[in-house]
Amino acid sequence: MGDRLTQLQDAVDQLAQQFVSSIHYINRHHSLQLLGPNDQIRDVKPEPGQEDVDPHAPETFKASQIELAQDLITKEQQIELLISILPGLDNSEQDQERNIKELEEELKAAEAQRQKAIKEKAEIMTKLDTVIRSIRRP
Amino acid sequence: MADPDPSQTANASTYPPPPPFWQDFTPDNLARLKDLKQEQADSEGIQDASAIRLESLPRNLRNLQPPLEPADGTWRVFGETYTLANPLPPLDSEHFQRLFPPEEERDQDGKHFDRATILKRLAKSLLLNFLELVGIMSINPGAASPKITDIRDLFINFHHLINEYRPHQARESLISLMQSQLDRTRAETNAIRDVKEKVERILEGLGSLKMDYEALDGLGEKADPWAAEAETWEALMEECP
Known part of the structure; x- marks a missing residue:
């Protein structure tokens, strides 16, 4: 537990981390869609180093999205709180x-x-x- | 600053021993240094003896006087060069977009509410930009890189503003540290005073007791311990015929 400024900086870094993990989650677990009647989902060979898409059930995916979004908002509010209690602002x-x-x-x-x-x-x-x-x- | 005779083996070990001059800091040596400084102060007519620097000191006292600040403002420790002034590197505006007004234009009353406002604005912008990023990614992932640059700039700006505030926070911490030490000292003084007063009261109580004993002792020395009572009775007898 550092001083307030360090806490704030850590919180900002965590926010960045959350951005990345949110995108990663969506990228990894989205569902595959057919855009037209003639489309079909191809069986793409996964490139080396790239993880396979692992679709979650729509409800789970939705719930996780909501949770991630809520976490982002919470973190942002934490940051604002930390800003407003920075020592000696006045x-x-x-x-x-x-x-x-x-x-x-x-x-x-x-x-x-x-x-x-x-x-x-x-x-x-x-x-x-x-x-x-x-x-x-x- | 460098000790004249550091043995190479001592410096090469993982945990080198403290520099040998710590042995010079004996109470005797410290007292002698203080005397010397006082003499110097008296001869020069300077009030504050602690601010005096003595030029020619005996060898065993030389290390007691802290060295002067390096004249060129740099020094080396563990093979790295340090400077006295350690300014925060300014935000490189060629690589990053600067998202807040320069220092001269904000907080003109010396307070820091502007900084807090800017920080809050940046935090909100971060969220908004992330929302935009996700939107762009869902439509055209190839166009996302400018947005990512924006977010990176926001983060860098945020950290820069926070680091600018560090000296201020350091002073603020010093203030609270001093305040707590002041409180502690005062509490200690009060506790000591309380105990002192308590002891004084007990002593007073003892004192009155002691006087009684002395009175008794005084009586004991007389031949007749009941002489005082006898006198009283005699006086009474005389009054009543």
């Missing part, structure tokens, strides 16, 4: 720089406070230590 570069500078200052201040708190904690611990050591039975 920040300009100057905004970002200012933001970073501010955060840097705040981080420094917070770190200083943390160090101070740690020091105070150490002091209170020594105090507690002496108290515990000095406890004796009345």
